[in-house]
Each structure stands twice: as structure tokens, then as C-alpha cells.
Amino acid sequence: VHTDAVQGANALDVDVKRLGVDLLSLSAHKFGGPKGAGVLYMRRGTPFLExxxxxxQERQRRAGTENVAGIVGTAVALTEAQANREHYSMICRQLSRPLIEGFLRSVPGAKLSGHPEQRLPNNVHFSFEGAESDAMLARLDALGIAASAGSACTSATWEPSHVLTAMGMPLTRAAGVLRLTCGPENTAEQIDYVLSVLPGVVSESRAKARSGLSAK
Structure with missing residues (x-):
């Protein structure tokens, strides 16, 4: 069984022995390491095709000269991220909780994806029925707010996430999702700014969708 832990190294314990996983993937830039480097843990004896x-190189699993600087940078960043994950989580929750509560309070029909507490502390994902992700993203970008509607590997398409629809989210909601993430570099003032503009952004997107207009 492969475990995709790319989003979790900053906040979760990724001790592979404790988790009992067969394979586990990490991406260095997610926890402050160099871009283009990552980790694939393999339990001894796990079948694997080169x-x-x-x-x-790499025990004949991946030929090519190793990126030594990337490997060292990844190891140092991961060590620091794991050592500081409780502090990181505390700061992120102080930012994400007001964001979640503000969305629910100020945007009619806003629905939080996932459990309100058992979630990554830095991740805020909402669906807004009747709105369209592309229109909201374009408007937020113009307002200086970085957001997304899906993973980086599907950013070239405006189609609703197949993952969300497979989880049972109706298309009317899956077409209008937003994901925002926060970190220690963010401020309470930035959270307030997002909350001050988001209701209007969602309302504008819904109006365009009703009239047949969009950012496409």
C-alpha cells in the first residue's frame, strides 16, 4: 500500500515504522526543502519496478547521478519540519479557524470539505454551490490572493475534480470549490482581508454562472 504523505510532513508524524506503511512519498518543497527533490520510502522486501x-544508483531503482545538494537539503528540512510540527500546527490553526468560521458565517451556502477538526491545520477547502471555481480564482488573483481549485497536476483543466465527485460531491458543488492554505508567514490581517472580499467574489461568480458568463 502506498501512502501519499506529501501534504503532511509539516504537521503530522511521518515515522514510517509507527505508521507501518509499505511505501510513503514526500515532496521537499512542501516542508521548506528544495524544489524538485522528494522522498520515496520503501519497506524492505516491497516489490518495485525500476x-x-x-x-x-539508488540500488538500481532509479539510474542517474544523485542530486546530493537536493538530498541533503531535503533531509535537513524534513528533520526541522518534524521537530517543529506542533508549533507549526498551532500557528496554522490560529489562522485557519477564523477563516473557516468566517466563511461559514458570511457566505450563504458555503460548505466545508472534510471534518471540522480532524484535518490538516493549514488547509481550508470549501465548496460554494452555484459558483464556478475559474471565475472565483480569476477574481481572487486580481485582488492579490493566491488560491486554487485542485491539485497542481490538474491545474490545466477547469473540469470539476474527479476525486471530489468520486467522494459523492454533487457537480453543482464540485464546480465551485476553493482551497486556501496558510502558514507561519501569513498574518491575521491577511485572513481578515480574505474574509472581507470573499463574499463578494462568490456572489459575483454565482451571478455570472446564472447569466451564462464565466472566466472561461
Missing amino acids: QLSGGG
Whole structure:
């Protein structure tokens, strides 16, 4: 069983022995490491087909000269992230909770995705029925707010997330989702700013959707 832990290293314990996983993936830039580097843990004896052949590097699982600087940077960043995860989580919750509560209070029909407490502390994901993600993202970008509607690997498409629809989210909601993440570099003033503009952004998107207009 493969565990995608890319989003969790800052806030969760990724001790592979305690978790008992067969394979686990991490991406360095998610926890302050260098971009383009990552981790694939493999439990001894786990079947695995080589990804690149031709050399004996990485025990003949991936040929090519190792990125030593990237490996060292990843190891240092992961060590620090795991040591500081409780502090990181505390700061993120202080920012994400007002964001979640503000969305629910100020935007009619806003629905939080996932459990209100058992979630990554930095992640806020909402669906807004009748709105369209592309229109909201375009407007937020113009207002200086970085947000997304899906993973980076599907950012080239405006189609509703197949993951959300597979989880049972209606298309009318899956077409109008937003994800915002916060971190220690963010401020309470920035959260207040997002909350001050988001109701209007959602309302504007819903109006455009009703009239047949969008950012497409």
C-alpha cells in the first residue's frame, strides 16, 4: 500500500515504522526543502519496478547521478519540519479557524470539505454551490490572493475534480470549490482581508454562472 504523505510532513508524524506503511512519498518543497527533490520510502522486501534503467544508483531503482545538494537539503528540512510540527500546527490553526468560521458565517451556502477538526491545520477547502471555481480564482488573483481549485497536476483543466465527485460531491458543488492554505508567514490581517472580499467574489461568480458568463 502506498501512502501519499506529501501534504503532511509539516504537521503530522511521518515515522514510517509507527505508521507501518509499505511505501510513503514526500515532496521537499512542501516542508521548506528544495524544489524538485522528494522522498520515496520503501519497506524492505516491497516489490518495485525500476523507474529509470542504465545505472546502479539508488540500488538500481532509479539510474542517474544523485542530486546530493537536493538530498541533503531535503533531509535537513524534513528533520526541522518534524521537530517543529506542533508549533507549526498551532500557528496554522490560529489562522485557519477564523477563516473557516468566517466563511461559514458570511457566505450563504458555503460548505466545508472534510471534518471540522480532524484535518490538516493549514488547509481550508470549501465548496460554494452555484459558483464556478475559474471565475472565483480569476477574481481572487486580481485582488492579490493566491488560491486554487485542485491539485497542481490538474491545474490545466477547469473540469470539476474527479476525486471530489468520486467522494459523492454533487457537480453543482464540485464546480465551485476553493482551497486556501496558510502558514507561519501569513498574518491575521491577511485572513481578515480574505474574509472581507470573499463574499463578494462568490456572489459575483454565482451571478455570472446564472447569466451564462464565466472566466472561461
